[in-house]
Amino acid sequence: MFLQKLKEISTFIFDVDGVLTNGDILATDSGEFLRTFNIKDGYALQLAVKKGYQVCIISGGSGAAMQKRFDGLGIKHVHLGVSDKVKVYEDFLHQHQITDDEVLYMGDDIPDYKVMKRVGLPTCPADAVEEIKSISMYISPQKGGRTAVRDVIEKVLRVQEKWFDENPSAADSGK
Incomplete structure (x- = not known):
């Protein structure tokens, strides 16, 4: 069943803190909040975008540096400072005509729970x-933040036989 679910995925949705970062x-x-992102996660994210998958970020956190990181990876659907993840999720699916079964969502904490109950493939980091x-x-x-993504x-x-990139750039994951 898990293998079949992997074959149906067209869309990846990720939380940020605790998933794309270690949660620290x-x-x-000066009042800024700094996070660290894993370069290997970045490579996989930009490759998924390059291969035509929908990639979406839905996070309660926010910040210009986060937006810049996702822009550099080519992620066009970035929702930061979100209080109602279910509403953003529903709007995203409706806008792109995606079904729940096509979505892999990775979350790590209670704010992700309701969305994860709906998606085709709910996943999480070890922690x-x-x-x-x-x-x-x-x-x-x-x-989280250590290559779970x-x-x-x-x-x-x-x-889905789309992993290997024939023309990778060393700069792809570091933008």
Whole structure:
């Protein structure tokens, strides 16, 4: 069943803090919040975009640096500062004529729960909270911000025979 679900995925949706980052936020004296992103996750994200998958970010967090990171990876659907993830999810699906079954969502905490109950393939990093692990069809052996995102993207692209990039650029994941 899991293998079949991987074959049906056309869309990836990710939370940010605890999924694309390790969940730590460094607060500076100027009031900025700093996060770190994994370069290997970045490579997989830009490859998914390049291969024609819909990639969407839905996060309660926000910041110009986050937007710049996602812009550099070619991710066009970035929703930051979101309080109602279900509404954003429903609007995104309606706008792009996508069904729940086509969506792989990776979340790590309670704000992701309601969306994850709806998607075709709910996934989470190894260090997600127990409530999220209990509804996930796949728990990555990797932690958030430590290639959990690459893990799920790579699985989908390999099953669909789209993983290898004939012309990779060393700059693709570092933008």
